[in-house]
Amino acid sequence: MAPNPDSGRRRMPSGPPVGGWGFGASGIPKGFWVGLSVVLVALSIFLLGEAYTGYGVMVLILALAAAVNLLP
DSSP states (O other), X not given: OOOOTTTTSOOOOOSOOTTOOSSSGGGXXXXXXXXXXXXXXXXXXXXXXXXXXXXHHHXXXXXXXXXXXXXX
């Protein structure tokens, strides 16, 4: 059996970088989260009005998840 050429190489650590992630929820402007939340709430109201209860509730949950990024 031939030796594995990767056996001598050191693996990179799998954790986050020391300086933090370069892009994340904090890297997106708050205006984006406001707009996304408003669009999702409007879509949820529309879906609930059309009797798509499951989809309407799920989109409302997504709107709340987006709105969490507006908290200080």
